[in-house]
Amino acid sequence: MDSFYQSTRLNAVSAFPLSGQCPPLGSWQEFTEHFAFLQACGIAQGIKDLYWDVRPKPEFGTVEIRVCDTPLTIEHATSLAALAQSLSRWLLRTRPELHAAKQVHVARYNKFQACRYGLEAMISDPVALCQTPLKQTLMDLLEDISMDASELGCAHWLIPLKEVVAGNTGDAAWLRAREMRHGNLNDVVREASERLMGKNNPTSEKRR
Numbered sequence: 001m002d003s004f005y006q007s008t009r010l011n012a013v014s015a016f017p018l019s020g021q022c023p024p025l026g027s028w029q030e031f032t033e034h035f036a037f038l039q040a041c042g043i044a045q046g047i048k049d050l051y052w053d054v055r056p057k058p059e060f061g062t063v064e065i066r067v068c069d070t071p072l073t074i075e076h077a078t079s080l081a082a083l084a085q086s087l088s089r090w091l092l093r094t095r096p097e098l099h100a101a102k103q104v105h106v107a108r109y110n111k112f113q114a115c116r117y118g119l120e121a122m123i124s125d126p127v128a129l130c131q132t133p134l135k136q137t138l139m140d141l142l143e144d145i146s147m148d149a150s151e152l153g154c155a156h157w158l159i160p161l162k163e164v165v166a167g168n169t170g171d172a173a174w175l176r177a178r179e180m181r182h183g184n185l186n187d188v189v190r191e192a193s194e195r196l197m198g199k200n201n202p203t204s205e206k207r208r
Contacts (some may be wrong), residue, residue: 006119009070011115017043017065018038021054022053022054054066065080068080069171070198073169076164078157083145089152093148109124110124118170
C-alpha cells in the first residue's frame with residue numbers, strides 16, 4: 001500500500017539502535033576505539049551491526065553509502081556511484097569545515113523531510129540558520145562537484161541525476177503512476193523488474 005512517503009526504507013532501518021549518522025569521529029583510530037567500546041558493551045558484534053547511513057567496510061578498504069533507497073534502473077545506480085565518487089573527491093580536495101555539533105540537531109529532521117517529501121523537501125541549514133529547497137541544494141551540489149566528476153571521467157553519469165532533479169521525476173512518482181495505471185502491485189513489480197533489466201528503457205542504451 002502507498003505509505004505516502006517518497007522512501008520508506010529508512011523508516012524500517014531507523015528501528016535499529018545503531019542507525020542514523022556515524023558519530024563525529026576524526027580518525028580511523030577513533031573509529032576503532034569507538035567500535036571496540038560498542039563491542040565491549042555488547043551492543044555490536046561486527047560491522048554489520050552498524051546501520052549508519054555511511055559506514056566503513058574494512059575488508060574491502062571502502063566506505064559504504066547506505067542511505068539511498070533502491071534505484072529502479074542500473075543507470076540511476078551508476079549515477080549514484082558517480083555522485084559518491086565525485087563528492088568524495090570534492091571533500092578530500094576542499095576539506096570544508098564540518099559543523100558536527102550543529103548538524104546533529106537537524107540531521108534526523110532533514111532525513112525525515114527527504115523521506116516524506118522527496119524533491120519537494122525543505123532542508124534546514126544549521127549554519128546559515130535557514131531552510132532551503134532540497135532541489136536547489138542538490139543542483140548546487142552537482143555544480144560544486146562538476147570539476148571533480150570531469151577529472152574522474154564520470155561527469156556524463158551525473159546528467160541523469162540533474163534530469164531527475166529538474167523534472168521532479170523520482171522513482172516514487174514512477175511507482176505511483178504505474179499503480180494508478182494497473183490498480184494492482186503484481187503489474188507494478190513486473191514493470192519495475194523489466195525497467196531494472198533495461199527493457200523498454202532507451203536512455204540506458206544512450207548512456208553506454
